[in-house]
Amino acid sequence: MIPIVDEGLGNSAYLVDLGDGRALAVDASRDLREMRAEADRRGLRVAFAAETHLHADFLTGAIELAATDGARIVASASGGRTFDHVGLRDGDEVDLGGLVLWAWETPGHTGEHLAYLLLDGNRVLGVFTGGSLIVGAAARTDLAGPEHTEPLALAQYHSLRRLMALPDETAIWPSHGAGSFCSASPGAERTSTIGKEKISNPLLQLGDEETFVRRFLDSLGSFPPYFRRLAEINRGGPGLVGRARLEPLSAVHVLALLGDGAVLVDVRPAAAFAARHIPGAISIPLRPQFASWLGWLLDLDTTIVIVRDRDQDADEIVWQALKIGYESMAGELAEPWPGDLETIPMIAPGQIGDQAVLDVRQDGEYVSGHIPGAVHVELGELPGAPVPDEPFVVMCGHGERAMTAASLLARTGHRRLRVLNGGPEDWAKATGRQLEQGA
Missing domain, CATH: 3.40.250.10 (Rhodanese-like domain)
Structure with a gap:
């Protein structure tokens, strides 16, 4: 089992050596560079590409694997995919040549979601859980639109209960992990077991449907708007990538x-x-x-x-x-810019003083600790937000998002901006003052 981790999107694909020069790829991204390198290193050809759900946060690489490696694509029959694939329903099996992939319908994160049990004879080696069960959490249910959010949360509750019936030693291999806007616990491990999740996953401690749905929906934060469009592109299948270079x-x-x-x-x-x-x-x-x-x-x-x-x-x-x-x-x-250039000063944490602060971190980050009196607007909400043209120190956790925010504000005419080189903990250390918590 070879995890292919995308730290930026917080996702994991998986490459499984089938033992005869062939491999299974699960939830492969369109960026196949690392997966191909791992396959080449082991002399493997990807013969099967399994999709747990219609991804909203990245484009699938299964189409590319089918074109280049002859991979057989397997996915949910209820997903409405319009490209060539084998549609699976609950209980269907795929013979991998020694190992078997067993499809379980686990709706919740998406309506057509499948988990795949990897079997060696009658022994369950593990389960590819996609977004139905992830380490310390379960993936969000609000990507298909507000009218589907609560029904899918209820479906997620029942899918988790189904997975919890597996033996405690069963390995779980989720697609979403720490850093994913599909909802994962910060700093969480990428993989786990059923037994570990029974003990440590807070959602699995909620015994009834109503409590689960209420707590789950309250935990949902914001997500990038492109999530609304990628699932449909994946349903039709993204185009093959030609020459990828910057002209x-x-x-x-x-x-x-x-x-x-x-x-x-x-x-x-x-x-x-x-x-x-x-x-x-x-x-x-x-x-x-x-x-x-x-x-x-x-x-x-x-x-x-x-x-x-x-x-x-x-x-x-x-x-x-x-x-x-x-x-x-x-x-x-590709050449020097002939016009004028601009600057946005960066300052150290101890230089803020009594200046107004604009904090552009996510809601959860802000609530957990912020500079007292800081104005809060998430970076993703900043375009179009009514931010007054006043002197601001813009800040995030380290400085990158703050500089992005300052550049967006500068495009709309804001000029009295500085960016904090650091985050709230750096400010607290530099000043000896306490951070404020709460909204």
């Missing part, structure tokens, strides 16, 4: 694209953006979370021009965009 663009070409509505995305570190950047550029530093914030802040059909440092990986930028469906990457600025 070099002249400054004149970039100016023309900007005039037609393109957006400059500056992926350099926050400190580099602070020192000098092209007016109107949005700062989204290249890191594992780049795709999430790109998807949160820009529409899927936005034409994007990249600004990067020469030592930053161009392929990583393109693949992070492609895995969440961003196909309109025009290229990158």
